[in-house]
Amino acid sequence: MTKKLSIIVPCYFEEETIPLFYQAVEKIKPQLTDIELEYWFINDGSTDGTLTAMKKLNQKDPVHVHYASFSRNFGKEAALYCGLKNATGDYVTVMDADLQDPPDMLPEMFKYLAQGYDCVGTRRTTRSGEPPIRSFFAKLFYKLINKISDTKMVDGARDFRLMTRQMVDAVLEMSEYNRFSKGIFSWVGFNTKYLKYPNRERAAGQTSWSFWKLFTYSIDGIINFSQFPLDLATFAGFISAFLSGIAIIFIIVRYIIHGGDPTTGWTSTICVILFISGIQLMFLGIIGKYIGKIFTEVKKRPIYIIKEKK
Numbered sequence: 400m401t402k403k404l405s406i407i408v409p410c411y412f413e414e415e416t417i418p419l420f421y422q423a424v425e426k427i428k429p430q431l432t433d434i435e436l437e438y439w440f441i442n443d444g445s446t447d448g449t450l451t452a453m454k455k456l457n458q459k460d461p462v463h464v465h466y467a468s469f470s471r472n473f474g475k476e477a478a479l480y481c482g483l484k485n486a487t488g489d490y491v492t493v494m495d496a497d498l499q500d501p502p503d504m505l506p507e508m509f510k511y512l513a514q515g516y517d518c519v520g521t522r523r524t525t526r527s528g529e530p531p532i533r534s535f536f537a538k539l540f541y542k543l544i545n546k547i548s549d550t551k552m553v554d555g556a557r558d559f560r561l562m563t564r565q566m567v568d569a570v571l572e573m574s575e576y577n578r579f580s581k582g583i584f585s586w587v588g589f590n591t592k593y594l595k596y597p598n599r600e601r602a603a604g605q606t607s608w609s610f611w612k613l614f615t616y617s618i619d620g621i622i623n624f625s626q627f628p629l630d631l632a633t634f635a636g637f638i639s640a641f642l643s644g645i646a647i648i649f650i651i652v653r654y655i656i657h658g659g660d661p662t663t664g665w666t667s668t669i670c671v672i673l674f675i676s677g678i679q680l681m682f683l684g685i686i687g688k689y690i691g692k693i694f695t696e697v698k699k700r701p702i703y704i705i706k707e708k709k
Contacts, residue, residue: 402489404505405437407482409475413496414448420496421456421464423503430506438464439482440496444472450707457709470706476578477703479558483571492561493580500559501596508561508594517589520560524595556581556593565589576695576702636681643674 406424410417417440428436438460440453453466467481479493490512494500500521508519558580562570569587584591647670 401433401435403435403437403487404431405439405482405486405488405491407479407486407491407493408438408440408496409443409478409482409493410440410445410449410453410496411443411472411475411478412445412447412449414445414452416496416498417449417452417456420494420498420502423498424505427502427505431509434490434509436463437486437488439485440464440466441478441482442466442468443475443478444469454709466707466709467705468707470704473703476580479580480571480578481703481705483567486567489564490561491564491567493558495559500557504594504596505561511592511594512561512563515590516592517566518560518562518584518591520556520584520591520593522556522593522595524597551585560584560591563589574702576698576700577692578702636677636679636684639677640674640681641677643670643677646670647674 408417408420421438424436424438428434438456440456442450442453450466450468453464453468456464457466465485467485469478469481482493483491490509492505492508494502504521511519566587566589569589570583573583573587646666650666650670
């Protein structure tokens, strides 16, 4: 019996890679026995020729290739959720258009689903080609999130995974506005197998993920799946309180040794003020982050707005 595989491809400035991606998947299609393919390309507000590339593929293969184009850039998480909402397949996979997610892994992933797994994910064993500082902070993020969160995440895990319809439906039940898919995939559970592979370079074009975007994305992940949110305000408050505490100790020791201070009381007062202010800033940063997340959730705005779909 033929079953359908929905391939979700979030795209942001991927004009060059979309045709290459389609060709790569079609090349391994004969290896997917009794599987019909359904493509869902999601244009996340790209202003280059990304949408044009999607339309060309749709005209070439209107039965299997579909696309949705947002009214503006809503982010990869919104594009991924849109793809999941529109996918009709018995199985669903999420892949990047730049071919850093190898399509040739799909046949092996199906073998594990046949063994009873609900999801087959992928994780990179190397980060060759990445700037060292990005690799360092990526490893640091996974170590941190797994220590402070009940939702465990696999180091190097990609969004690239093959899921059963049951798991996809479970993910769709989590319709929160503030999304962090790596955490959501782990939170819903299900029996998951991870396959390892070395990092691959982009097939073409330039990545839209800067270091700062990845940093803020990781902060959102920590806030969404941990009661210990980290952000700049929290760090600033902690450092201020820590340094002020050291200064207070220094003043006390100096007073004992030298027996006085030419400006008695002024320095200690300032240190106490800075110490208390630092503690307050630290907790305000934590509370403010949670209030900000609550604010965006209670407004119940749509996760994305589709301008064009076919």
